[in-house]
Amino acid sequence: MYVTDKILPELPAPSNSKGLIHWFKVNLFNGPFNTLFTLLAAFLLYKIIPPAIEWAFIDATWFADSSSECKLENGDRKDGACWAFITNRFDQIMYGFYPEEERWRPNLAGIMLVLLTIPLFFKKTPKKAWLGGFILVIFPFIAFVLIRGGYFGLEVVDTGKWGGLMLTLIISLVGILFALLFGTILALGRRSSMPIVKSLSVVFIEFWRGVPLITVLFMSSVMLPLFLPEGTTFDKLARAMIGIILFQSAYVAEVVRGGLQAIPKGQYEAAAAMGLSYWKSMFLVILPQAMKLVIPGLVNTFIALFKDTTLVLIIGLFDLLAIIENVLGSDNAWLGFHTEGLVFAAFVFWMFCFSLSRYSMALERQLDTGHRN
Amino acid sequence: MNDSQKNINELPSKPLVWNDPKYRAMFFQILLISALAYFFYSIVQNTLDNMNARGVSTGFGFMSEPAGFDILQTLVPFDSTYSFGRSFIVGVLNTLLVTGLGILFATILGFLVGVARLSNNWLVSKIATVYIETFRNIPLLIQIIFWYSLIVGSLPAVRDSFSLFDSFFLNQRGINIPSPHYEDGFIYTLIALVIGLITSFIMKRWARKRQEATGQQFPVLLVALGLILLFPILVYFISGSPITWDVPKLGRFNLQGGATVIPELVGLLLALVIYTAAFIAEIVRSGIKAVSHGQSEAALSVGLTPAQNLKLVVIPQALRVIIPPLTSQYLNLFKNSSLAAAIGYPDLVAVFMGTTLNQTGQAVEIVAVTMGVYLLVSLLISMFMNWYNAKMSLVER
Structure with missing residues (x-):
């Protein structure tokens, strides 16, 4: 009989069950099918990525004073991307036709908004509700006065001159603000016990959800002027905004309704038993809970709204895409750099939407209190 | 007191x-x-008041007036002598065409990407993730313009077309394909197809009854494939191949004959499919993940094969989760197809709300009719959805 009297030293794990090789074996080459897939995928990446990097970075022209620097001597385009097209017209892409010497005004409004919003993300900030209320109720007026002017000696900048990324952001922020307001009212209406209020809300919501935004924009641009008494003129931007707000509030209403339905009946009953009136029970008990539940859904609605703002191109406003597509696209000095413009616009939108969707996912995890009924 | x-x-x-x-x-x-x-x-x-002041008459009288414009792609005969009402029908059909094709391809691509994202192959699942996160975060309008300009900008002129077997041609004006020309005998093939469909349906019911009674299974799918595919093909050849193909021929400046798929359709379709598939992929992934692992284990332990487990246990339960959001994606695709106006694909919005509205000035009527069409289809589909949900929802005791 053999009895060992000493502990054997630990041996390292076999080389094929750990480390890079093991990982490759388990994740990429387990079985003939997976190996085939991996090779196919690798081939696909090899075909796409190196040429794309070469086009976008290595062969690219970043800065230039005129388009001739992006071209070969015989007038053909160079192989790489011509980002000079973007860098050269960057101001216009950001602000549209907003006068150059007044651009500090939208900048100031933007900086104010960012500075006011940052404290909301910290848990310890005191009086968050007041700060949030200030941003939602008072700040829009300040921003409007700043950007449009007309008061305090600020020169009036007509909405027709607004454009670029600035206009995209203005449309989407104002849009979500009002859509949130009307959407919440509609959601309450849809859950109301009053039959007429309820059916009107249902009809309103289902109508706007059933038609494409582009028809709504067409409607607000050709039909709204007809609806108003003769002789009244209406700002083009305001018309587009009305269309977007009506459309988006129907979607917000459905999201908020989801939250209202998720609140257990006991909460409604408890609020009523405390003697709270309808509005008090809604604002003090139900809505704070429901809104918390639907924040991720609202962020997703906002992402959709943000992407949808590109449609104002079709009715002749100059948002980010329209500036690149219609204004710079027909600029003789920089003809033929359409692709670069589109890629840049796609990148800007992607950055906003992707970070927002990541934020909404993080929020979902953070707000998930583990209650599931 | x-x-x-x-x-x-x-x-x-x-x-x-x-x-x-x-x-x-x-x-x-x-x-x-x-x-x-x-x-x-x-x-x-x-x-x-406003319409009076502008001298616009109200009503739908304009629908029967001659249109006076041509449309790029028409599924029914149309030229400038046809009426505005006819242009409306052309627009509706074009919208339905791109929606139908879009739904078909987006479903296929979406399911593939969704399954790929769940794959245990690291590279494949990462590529699927990057695909989803890229394309669903870029506005559809940008994608439509991008693909369309890529197609128009990078394809050769007509005389330098790419050709395949001298019958398919690819150039700036689209794809030219042979178009079928049906002769009299083709009716027999159609009859055979209908017979195949009906007998497969009866066979499926019979097979289910037999399985419930005796427990024996019947290879329904194989026999049905034979009935629906092979039988009509056989009849087609027996009746003397009654389809002749009209093959496009390359002339000096033009292609003659055949059918043309216009680049506007290709660009729009490409963007709609790529965009919607990203959303469908996420729906498919969450649907499959929603079926708990215990279900598969239970199925395997009662002796089902992995294929049977997938077919009888996992997929039916996953579909219950997948189908409602999938339908709303189909609805979105239908509504998004209206962005065709941006690249000039002649859909309902471009033809009717665009050209016809500009020609007649009947804003109220035209906007109302256009919105009505979209609303009608949306409501029909959501009614169908409610019916389907009620039918498929779990009946609990």
Whole structure:
């Protein structure tokens, strides 16, 4: 009989069950099918990525004073991307036709908004509700006065001159603000016990959800002027905004309704038993809970709204895409750099939407209190 | 009797009229209705005044007037002598065409990407993730313009077309394909197809009854494939191949014959499919993940094969989760197809709300009809969805 009297030293794990090789074996080459897939995928990446990097970075022209620097001597385009097209017209892409010497005004409004919003993300900030209320109720007026002017000696900048990324952001922020307001009212209406209020809300919501935004924009641009008494003129931007707000509030209403339905009946009953009136029970008990539940859904609605703002191109406003597509696209000095413009616009939108969707996912995890009924 | 008790006894037995929720609700609703009635009355009045002032006549009389414009792609015969009403039908059909094709391809691509994202192959699942996160975060309009300009910008002129077997041609003006020309005998093939479909349906019911009675299974899918595919093909050849193909021929400047798929359709379709597939992929992934692992384990432990497990246990349960959001994606695709106007694909919005509206100036009628079409289809689909959900929802005791 053999009895060992000493502990054997630990041996390292076999080389094929750990480390890079093991990982490759388990994740990429387990079985003939997976190996085939991996090779196919690798081939696909090899075909796409190196040429794309070469086009976008290595062969690219970043800065230039005129388009001739992006071209070969015989007038053909160079192989790489011509980002000079973007860098050269960057101001216009950001602000549209907003006068150059007044651009500090939208900048100031933007900086104010960012500075006011940052404290909301910290848990310890005191009086968050007041700060949030200030941003939602008072700040829009300040921003409007700043950007449009007309008061305090600020020169009036007509909405027709607004454009670029600035206009995209203005449309989407104002849009979500009002859509949130009307959407919440509609959601309450849809859950109301009053039959007429309820059916009107249902009809309103289902109508706007059933038609494409582009028809709504067409409607607000050709039909709204007809609806108003003769002789009244209406700002083009305001018309587009009305269309977007009506459309988006129907979607917000459905999201908020989801939250209202998720609140257990006991909460409604408890609020009523405390003697709270309808509005008090809604604002003090139900809505704070429901809104918390639907924040991720609202962020997703906002992402959709943000992407949808590109449609104002079709009715002749100059948002980010329209500036690149219609204004710079027909600029003789920089003809033929359409692709670069589109890629840049796609990148800007992607950055906003992707970070927002990541934020909404993080929020979902953070707000998930583990209650599931 | 002390003071407080006395107070309670003295309270009126009924609340005052303005405190009674019933009367309040009634009052509030009457107020709302009258406000709305006034709102609509003034809108209609203003609209009539405005249209009078501009000298625009109201009504749908314009629908029978000659259109006077041509349309790039028509599924039914159309030229400038046809009426505005006909242009409306052309627009609706073009919208339905791109929606139908879009749904078909987006479903296929979406399911592939969704399954790929769940793959245990690291590279494949990462590529699927990057695909989803890239394309669903870029506005559809940008994608449509991008693909369309890529197609128009990078394809050769007609005389330098890429060709395949000298019958498929690819160039700036689209894809030219041979178009079928049906002869009289083709009716037999169609009859064979219908017979195949009906017999497969009857066979499926018979097979299910037999399985419930005896437990024996019948290879329904294989036999049905034979009935639906092979039988009509056989009849087609027996009846003497009654289809002749009209093959496009490359002339000096033009391609003659065949059918053309216009680049607007290709660009729009490409963007719609790529965009919608990213959303469908996420739906498919969450649907498959929603079926708990215990279900598969239970199925395997009662002796089902992995294929049977997938077919009888996992997929039916996953579909219950997948189908409602999938339908709303189909609806989105249908509504998003209206962005065709941006690249000039002649869909309902471009033809009717664009060209026809500009020609006639009948804004109210045209906008109402266009919105009505979209609304009708949306409501029909959501009615179908409610019916389907009620049918498929778990019946719990």
